[in-house]
Amino acid sequence: MYEMTPDEFDVLKKSEQGYEVRGVKIVCNNLHSNAVTFIAATECLQGCKPSADYLDRIVKGARESCLPTEYVDCLTLTETRVL
Secondary structure, eight states: OOOOOHHHHHHHHHHTTTEEEEEEEEEETTEEEEEEEEEEOGGGTTTOOOOHHHHHHHHHHHHHTTOOHHHHHHHHTOOOOOO
16 A cells, blocks of 8 residues: 555556546554555456556566566566557
8 A cells, every 4th residue: 555645646547547446445453544446447357458658667567576577578468559
């Protein structure tokens, strides 16, 4: 969970097009928090492709997080949409 300013949230929301923002309640170690999560919009569950820029961010994050090479290789094969 990350805390961000309204401006940072707006930037994130713009970069996550095709997702719905939903409020959720988080309970961890008896601490209660309100948060939001991004859920794939119903119309994008099948057939939606990421933009090349978005896929690049995902791959970069996977590498920086030291995810398994096989997984990162699979990500790089993802077909992107043509703008």
